[in-house]
Amino acid sequence: MVVDFANSKTKLNLMKAFAGESQARERYSIAASFAGEKEIYIVQKVFLEIADQEKEHGEIFYEFLRQFSGQSIKFDADYPVDLFDSVLEYLKKSAKNETDEYEDIYDKFGKIAADEGFSDISNKFFGIAKIEKTHSEKFSKLAKLVESNELFKSNNGKAKWTCMKCGNVYEGTNVPEFCPVCGHARGYFVRNDICL
Numbered sequence: 001m002v003v004d005f006a007n008s009k010t011k012l013n014l015m016k017a018f019a020g021e022s023q024a025r026e027r028y029s030i031a032a033s034f035a036g037e038k039e040i041y042i043v044q045k046v047f048l049e050i051a052d053q054e055k056e057h058g059e060i061f062y063e064f065l066r067q068f069s070g071q072s073i074k075f076d077a078d079y080p081v082d083l084f085d086s087v088l089e090y091l092k093k094s095a096k097n098e099t100d101e102y103e104d105i106y107d108k109f110g111k112i113a114a115d116e117g118f119s120d121i122s123n124k125f126f127g128i129a130k131i132e133k134t135h136s137e138k139f140s141k142l143a144k145l146v147e148s149n150e151l152f153k154s155n156n157g158k159a160k161w162t163c164m165k166c167g168n169v170y171e172g173t174n175v176p177e178f179c180p181v182c183g184h185a186r187g188y189f190v191r192n193d194i195c196l
């Protein structure tokens with residue numbers, strides 16, 4: 001089926017995706033600030049990195065709408081209110097939102113775009129869905145460590161951490177309150193065994 005782009009569902013889906021990515025970026029920036037206030041800097045860093053990637057996704061979707069520049073596109077949609085009192089809740093809910101994006105939303109949008117004859121756009125939805133899966137995995141991995149209290153401690157023998165400020169590697173079971181080399185707080189240490 002080939003559909004006129006101006007009257008397609010894909011046009012609306014691109015705008016929904018742009019709005020979704022823009023809000024995700026903003027939510028992650030807010031979550032990053034919260035993690036920074038709690039002095040958990042690896043969580044702050046991951047939220048900031050992913051926020052930047054959401055910006056890139058938003059730009060990719062927006063560019064497809066260039067021919068409608070100067071116009072508005074109207075649609076109905078639901079967006080989450082994610083304001084929490086703990087880093088764990090931010091991580092868990094963000095992981096869930098990312099899962100919804102790749103399993104449900106972008107998968108649907110990709111199929112609709114393919115049905116309507118927009119294979120380029122369809123490929124972008126599927127490609128970005130794959131990235132959202134990695135986002136979900138990163139948030140989940142961090143959530144697990146926070147939940148089991150293992151961000152700065154090891155429950156299974158010695159582990160290694162690297163100070164994000166000076167690069168000092170600490171090996172042991174419990175990260176010291178302050179990096180013995182640069183003096184920055186333990187919140188700057190990141191476990192070497194987590195690949196984010």
Ligand SMILES: [Fe+2]
Nearest residue numbers: 021053054057
């Ligand atoms: Fe995204």
Ligand SMILES: [Fe+2]
Nearest residue numbers: 054098132135
């Ligand atoms: Fe994402």
